[in-house]
Amino acid sequence: MADINARTELKVTTGPIRGSRKIHVGEHRVAMREIDLEPSSGEPPLRVYDCSGPYTDPNATIDIMAGLPELRRDWIRSRGDVEEVAQREVRPEDNGQLGPDRSGGVQPFPNVRKTVLRARPGANVTQMHYARKGIITPEMEYVAIRENLGREQLREHIRDGQDFGAAIPDYVTPEFVRDEIARGRAIIPNNINHPESEPMAIGRNFLVKINANIGNSAVASDVASEVDKMVWAIRWGADTVMDLSTGRNIHDTREWILRNSPVPIGTVPIYQALEKVGGIAEDLTWDIFRDTLIEQAEQGVDYFTIHAGVRLPYVPMTAKRVTGIVSRGGSIMAKWCLAHHKESFLYERFDEICEIMKAYDIAFSLGDGLRPGSIADANDEAQFAELATLGELTQIAWKHDCQVMIEGPGHVPMHKIKANMDKQLEACGEAPFYTLGPLTTDIAPGYDHITSAIGAAMIGWFGTAMLCYVTPKEHLGLPDRDDVKVGVVTYKLAAHAADLAKGHPAAKLRDDALSRARFEFRWRDQFNLSLDPDTAEQYHDQTLPAEGAKTAHFCSMCGPKFCSMKITQEVRDFAAKQNQSADAFLEADKPVPSDVEAGMAEMSEKFREKGGELYLPAAGK
């Protein structure tokens, strides 16, 4: 790591992920990684999905002060439906009015654009709009190549999984991507003002994605560490990142993050709007909120969480809950509704919001402001009332050809998870579901990445398209760098477990490659094929630090004398020495012992003749 020179005052981690090689596939140079295996394996490199951007490419020049290259610049402009306009002037309140400056002395992003893009009057620049017109965009082509991974290598793939009605193709074509987006079953969140992003799809017929939350709060954190966390999160596999900053420097923090992010960035605009009114929810107005949407749209935010489903009549439904309203955005809107005793302006102005979204291609992430914050409140009236409204709003957004995903809970015991997925699919017309966990118990603060990974893996299997990570600090404090990594890797494994269970054609390739490496004591291959090679190797070295132990045909669990893996090799060798196929060997042994006393004695004799002591010498492979 850190072997790429980066011209920056902000420190980020660069350099290849251990054991893998950055590759670029096809004319769009779709970024992926390949993991080379030991020559002794006789196996081709394994291709894996890669979210880490240029930071892991030894051939890239990283300049945090300038931002990433604009991959999509020409694609966006060549469609002829955008115009350049002067960027809205940054105002003091955009960076917060309250509290001390905790930016750590980092200046505003130096390379701010003077002009930004928006749709020409009357134009609609959403991927859904293009898709519905039958246009296959370069973004869709990029996604198709990206999602296929090593599927070409699969010769005789036998689909093994339970997909609960998903329609995962054997091979992803650009036309398939277009069709999924046109139907609203998938989205490609990519604001025309975030041309640095590498297109990715969120939908249940694609690989399950994960999101990592970062962001300042009024109490802690600073800009430099948030940029570092973003780069760190995508290194370990975050498909999108949400900047949930509150307090000071919200605008500047976001600019640094966007200009340096190859993954879509999501925000909750009401957070910033609230800062602009000094934190008093009831002082929020449509004008302030609208202005915030424009501000963030011009910066390039790819999806907005909009809590338009928190309607006035639903607020009292939360009064009997154990934990009431736990969504920040949800409670802001609930307070506003209550104070004014009026319907939410987000709900009433939803068409106007759609007009903004489609002028930049910002995807909706319809917020679950009334999600349960405890096992006790799961699947209650308030939650499902809001979900029904989100379904209604989805239809409105789709009329505008706006891309939509739906946010989901939260805290849900295992037996109530499936109902969430089923109701979401029904209420929201198969729009992608994007859930936080859910946590399957409330009693393990400090371990909520795990309580929630259980729920996340399950709901991912059932059809959720993106899983919002939870870190070990959930409910207790702001995650630091280490927490971000643990959260990302935990969610990556949960998403992968879901892909496996859904029967995703490419998923099992990696499990099988790693298991073969494990069986054959190719320790380095085992580390390199894992989601976190550094930790795997470090754990191994804690008990067997010697360099030789990495090539040894044993491990610290059983030691060199006895090893079950070795014995299995003997079973195979025995079969091979009989000069039989495994099938024939198996056949020969099929009769139950009582029938084959004579045959057994003969086999035993053969074993002794040909093998004797069959332990393979450690260097024998």
Place this chain on the structure above:
Amino acid sequence: MADINARTELKVTTGPIRGSRKIHVGEHRVAMREIDLEPSSGEPPLRVYDCSGPYTDPNATIDIMAGLPELRRDWIRSRGDVEEVAQREVRPEDNGQLGPDRSGGVQPFPNVRKTVLRARPGANVTQMHYARKGIITPEMEYVAIRENLGREQLREHIRDGQDFGAAIPDYVTPEFVRDEIARGRAIIPNNINHPESEPMAIGRNFLVKINANIGNSAVASDVASEVDKMVWAIRWGADTVMDLSTGRNIHDTREWILRNSPVPIGTVPIYQALEKVGGIAEDLTWDIFRDTLIEQAEQGVDYFTIHAGVRLPYVPMTAKRVTGIVSRGGSIMAKWCLAHHKESFLYERFDEICEIMKAYDIAFSLGDGLRPGSIADANDEAQFAELATLGELTQIAWKHDCQVMIEGPGHVPMHKIKANMDKQLEACGEAPFYTLGPLTTDIAPGYDHITSAIGAAMIGWFGTAMLCYVTPKEHLGLPDRDDVKVGVVTYKLAAHAADLAKGHPAAKLRDDALSRARFEFRWRDQFNLSLDPDTAEQYHDQTLPAEGAKTAHFCSMCGPKFCSMKITQEVRDFAAKQNQSADAFLEADKPVPSDVEAGMAEMSEKFREKGGELYLPAAGK
């Protein structure tokens, strides 16, 4: 911690678990813990299940050199069916013949018994035997009290869960325990030579239990740290502990562990038998194995893993697997069968093994020697062939009134987990299932406590009675003390998630108490109610270390200015100020906004009149 004086040269952790108080309930003084909540909560103490033994009791005297008091001594002797016999002499080979002494200089356990107990000739001392004769033992009574926890406190419990055919009672009576044991649906593993143990039940109509594995290997570890790990594992919630030691000092290590363990101890006797023949599997004989069973039975091992289902004809079925045979015991027996080309002596001598088990009341843990070691091998022919044999052996054991549980996989993708449970219930007549994980993907070494907690929670929900923990070091090295804790807490939360989903009457009490504490900013209650109060508090303090922050009505995520929990309180206060019940409040708001413009204006007016700015002052509670 460490505030109890312990006379010992081995260091173990003693003292109360933070925030909880040891209590002893009823005439049998059943050990539990109670967590006292802040007086402001107005809530009674929460009673929780406790595996930690006298080590967390400030009134207990801990003497590792002498061992624990013999809780069950009189119960066992008063039944009049045991006799005292001289203990089998310890032989040099019992402590291993090979490799250097890695005991760390710890002497043999100083307080070794001269005589041990066994059933009088013709007698059967198993709990199943008593149960089938209609006898309710003190052990069953102990279990009944222990399992009930706070169920008495539940006034109007509405069962909420999906139990897949389990028969969880609202209240556990001693007669219920007896009946479950008589039917073979539950076991109480408690060797008559381990009178130190606190009785506990493993069965799908009881709380889901977890096991922690510890033990020396030939490469690393020492006796002192294994005793420490045992005490540490039960502190965090291990219901049973398996001593999987190999290499040197196996006999002495086990003696130290047993004499100091209040939880049942399990072993895999073939491991020690293998050491006795110098690690050469084909040199194993029935006599050596039988002698090892007696040796361990006399020491007090509570359950034995016996891989009697690894039959000769099944061995070739593993030749085509990606990871072959990964069970140590399974591969030992496979090698033996292959070398001799004979049926397994464990299978052929199963009746004789039963005779030994019932003379001491050792429970069978019928080993899954052919469990899958990778996603690729899950649910294959070899695995299910063995399972069918385990079912056959269960019936034989039950004829002897021997207690039985069945071990299960392993590595299984989510969509294949349920089939494991269903087949086990059918093949093994509802004998308790005891699974390792299963791991739901192979690609995350270093995080396999999590890949497996996903599978463990699910299979626990489906009906598995005990979950064998997996630590972060799985596949990479031997777990240290920290790994043991992470493994135990992870499995405790998975087991609890399973209890919740099954609808166990007492499970949700703890989630609800913690969630109420969270909502009301009772930080200390939130820490104390969690599975790991130390980590929860430490994480909180990383961002807000000041003492005042533990009583503050905010947290570091949102800061003091804005808090969604506070807003919910305002919703409630608003309802209360209307002098209405929540229901009436809800009713008043039910009409959709368009119908009630006038009513809304009125409500809004009331809100302003009675509340104005409703933020509660931080000290206001």
